[in-house]
Amino acid sequence: MQKEQKAILELANEVLIPEWQKEREFQKKLEDWAKGEHARPYRPRETNGEYDAIEQNSKVPLLGLIVRIFGQGLELIDYAPGDEKMKDDLWKIWMANQMPSRQKRLWKAAFTGGVGYALALPGDPLPQIKLYSAKNMIAVYQDPEYDEWPMYAAEGTPANSSEFHFRVFDDTKVHTLGMNAEGGNVKFITSEEHGAGVTPVVRFAGEVDTEGAAEGEVERLIPIQAAIDQAKFDLQMTQTFSSFKIRYATGMAAPDNEDDAERVKLILAQDRILLSENSESKFGTLDGTDLQGYIESGKASKQELATIAQVSPKAIVGAQANTANGAEAQAADEASTMRKLSDFETVFSPSIGQLNRLTGALAGIEGAGADYNGRCTWRDSEIRSLAQIADAVAKLADDRLAIPREALWEMLPGVTPDKVKAWKSYEGDAFSELLEGIGRGSGGAVERTEA
Template sequence: MADPTPASLVVQLLAILGRDKDRLGRIDDYLHGRHDDPYMPAMADDEYRLLAKRAVSNWLPLLVSTPTQALYVDGYRAGDEDRQRSATDLTSPQWEHWQRSRLDARQSAVYKGALTYGHSFTLTERVRDAVLTKGLSALRTAALYEDPANDDTPHAALTVTAWPSGESVGTARMWDSRSEYAVTFKSLDDADGVRVGKGRRHGASECPVTRFAASVDLEGRTVGAVEPMIPLQNRINQTIFDLLIAQTYASVKVRTVSGMAPPVQRNPDTGEIVYDEQGNPIPLAINHNAKRFLFAEDPDVKFGSLDETPLGGFIESIDMSIRHLSAIAQVPPHHLLGQIANLSAEALQAAETALSRKIQEFRTVFGEAWERVFRLAAELEGAAGADDFKGEVIWRDMEQRSLAQAADALGKLREQLGIPAKGLWKRVPQVTQTELDEWDELAEDEDSVGQLATALTRATPEPVTADSVAVAA
């Protein structure tokens, strides 16, 4: 079967963007607080609608930012046996590419995109005299796979650089396994309006776009952290809206009076009662508030009150919904509720277990994607490592431990298991790669000085003394 033409690939990729546009747009709206209104009567007035806007309590960004803040690539260990490097080597071509692309700061955007929409992308390409990697948004980018559940390398990928607006057409870039194409299009579903320019070689042996998927099932579908939580977010908003309604209209006691007619308007000159057009007396407005008392001269007048609506049930319902959100999203409740009083270190660690497992899963899938990025960069730069499938990225240890606890644990590993001290350096809390490299250089200098001192000691003859002669005799 002949390979599809670039134009047919573009049509398929634009169709994917059109198919996912509404779903990803809804996810984007919920992430940024643009939620569906809670249920309210059809004849709701402006005050109700204002309370509905104030009822939006957006918890979804926390579900994305919490695991993202624990994802930080801190190094790369090459797997090539001829070029075996340590995780602290700042001169490896892979890490030079990372720093040149400023991915220390930009990697978080890639993870947030993947956790929000289910997937995000990176593009590795030659820009003038340097090979750089940058992130691509899932709202603008689509990729085709022969086996979307198992393939890491896309058959083709497209990203929109400008959406069509009015009379102006949209523009995009498309890559296949050999070439890059400039694309113009009128709309996502208009195949006749697609125009594809002449291709130019991008320099890699495969499509230079890499997918970062938070979770992929065997059907090739990707799911992020936001979409499954939308129903729970709506439930929380509805409960908060009901709380605001009760708080606004029924949270105070209502005073009642029966058997008393209100005062009516009278003509100031004649003292006669003033009537409206229907012949009814016009009542005067009663200025009544919490500072005033009601009294009546007629003994048959009865005063009473209606109790306020208790708000505790609404608050407990909100708390329960947030705990459900926490359990389903595998985010500890104290991250959402802020309730960490009287919790021991063991209890906190147990609460963090589910989140730690989730983060480890993300590190595994994202690490594979970064390794493909490093192979692409090595191939485009003509450096070694283009076929290094044994390399692995090094993730920073973000677990909070005191330096004293870590030192005690590392000392026991050194003494009891005989692990070399240098192999334990990277487990020191909050140590940076620059510090590790500096320690490596200092250790080499100390070792060189020690070896020189030993050699000088052995080469220097001991002085001859009377005692030594007597001993020799």
């Protein structure tokens, strides 16, 4: 036991804690950019309080909006394992962990920091699923591009204002360590077996390259977000100090005292007609700076952000007068977003299956741990008009295609697998059965009375 404790302490001190601290700092930066709490735009060295106020109001937190857009478009509504007999038990675990609503936190973590994690451990009466962002958990893989399960995973949780509990997971045990806020003074606390047979952590990464590095939506967009903030700051500075006309007068005698000087300033500021007894006096105005260039600069950066992020320009730039409306036009506008969401569904589906295999094995469901034939059903968030849907379903319902009518129900927007299952359980014409029941209750056939 002493040898095992020593090995875990060495692993934590030399590898896991330094890597966790490094990743935590990096993820905090990405989180700040997503929240709009990032670095301020460039400004001149010599400034005053008015500059500070303008700079503070110049941030346009669009990165957080992009994370929300993708999170809103992604929702798992059903999981069908390879063996249908396991479905109810696996879905019961998913529902018991409130994953229909909590899954959004997992997508947000993956979109913000590049990766999110789900930890599954035995529970009473069902396995428990805990979600983590990359700010609080790391996972170490022998081959990060290929391996399904990590060699080790670790997460840090504050125990109090100055100490952390640092848990290390391997394929057999959970090791709990204690350390200070700086990652020092590491102490061994306890070890417990988790019974999963693998390191019980599942990775959800939106984009992973051949080296196993994950990248989220925020990191690549930071330079464009900085350009948008700078354009907004420059616009507000110019609007505040240079956008108004300046009236001037030359050839007038200088005021003798401060009171006269203030009176002349007031006259220049308010009078519509300026008079001077000196024939050499001249009056005129200096035009204010045109703001259109600053506005166009900010709009161009927002267009660039929408293009790189693959979201609708309407969501970033705003509605424009010459933009077509209607379901078909909106669908075309969001086609790029739909393609990206489809990619996310493709890469997240195996992780959903991996998590269900893990929780199924922890719950003792026979065959769950080896079921690689599961299928995920995601909510269809694509924009379509009612006419398009009705036309498609009507054509597919053609008797010549021999498609069962019940199979077309899933194409209807908002119809979940549970609702389809409920519909299939109905027998006969419910309205006719209702009328028959009324007739039996009245002791005979229902009579119609014509007015």
